[in-house]
Amino acid sequence: MYQPPHFREDRLDVMQDLIRAQPLGLLISAGADGILANPIPFQIDATRGEKGVLQAHLSRGNPQWRTLAEGAEALVVFQGAQSYVTPSWYETKRQTGKVVPTWNYAIVQVRGHVTVLDDEAWLHRQIRALTEKHEGGRAAPWTVEDAPEDFLKAQVKGIVGLEIEITAIDGKWKVSQNRPEADRYGVAQGLAAEATPSAADMAALVKSYGGLD
Numbered sequence: 670m671y672q673p674p675h676f677r678e679d680r681l682d683v684m685q686d687l688i689r690a691q692p693l694g695l696l697i698s699a700g701a702d703g704i705l706a707n708p709i710p711f712q713i714d715a716t717r718g719e720k721g722v723l724q725a726h727l728s729r730g731n732p733q734w735r736t737l738a739e740g741a742e743a744l745v746v747f748q749g750a751q752s753y754v755t756p757s758w759y760e761t762k763r764q765t766g767k768v769v770p771t772w773n774y775a776i777v778q779v780r781g782h783v784t785v786l787d788d789e790a791w792l793h794r795q796i797r798a799l800t801e802k803h804e805g806g807r808a809a810p811w812t813v814e815d816a817p818e819d820f821l822k823a824q825v826k827g828i829v830g831l832e833i834e835i836t837a838i839d840g841k842w843k844v845s846q847n848r849p850e851a852d853r854y855g856v857a858q859g860l861a862a863e864a865t866p867s868a869a870d871m872a873a874l875v876k877s878y879g880g881l882d
Contacts, residue, residue, distance in 0.1 A: 678840030749775030786830035
């Protein structure tokens with residue numbers, strides 16, 4: 670990933686937090702079947718390894734797990750807040766007109782070695798943990814135990830587990846840090862006026878990384 674120094678995010682906890690907040694990662698690998706990519710919800714165990722371990726599962730019918738079992742390295746991309754930035758928000762536009770549109774975004778890319786797990790107990794733990802994370806805040810959370818036991822066993826037989834030991838993790842927060850202060854203010858105000866969740870998240874990042882808080 671191209672990373673100009675002013676957009677690089679090296680703090681491990683910040684990158685891990687983006688993964689927790691945006692757990693649907695794009696799993697990419699290359700093998701005999703060519704390049705494969707699948708969106709999968711991940712969990713991260715930050716207590717294991719130097720940079721953490723990603724956990725997920727794939728359908729047994731998905732050929733990507735066989736490629737990974739053969740030793741292919743994985744790349745997982747987690748997309749955070751993103752937004753189009755119009756030059757109309759820049760003070761520089763009014764001063765010189767020498768501006769162009771751009772796109773702001775926060776993104777994390779993870780590389781690592783994959784272990785494929787065909788282990789029923791591990792799969793039960795993984796799907797239970799994944800369910801509890803995303804159901805826990807609901808008024809009437811669904812639990813794994815709500816499904817009939819025989820149905821659940823059949824579902825588990827149809828998946829395989831993945832653990833990815835993170836060997837490299839790169840973060841890029843392209844959030845207008847390279848613009849003059851007046852332009853950063855204009856971008857933050859313009860995004861806030863967009864009134865969408867993604868724009869609001871990006872406005873907060875522009876303020877934070879741009880020293881406007």
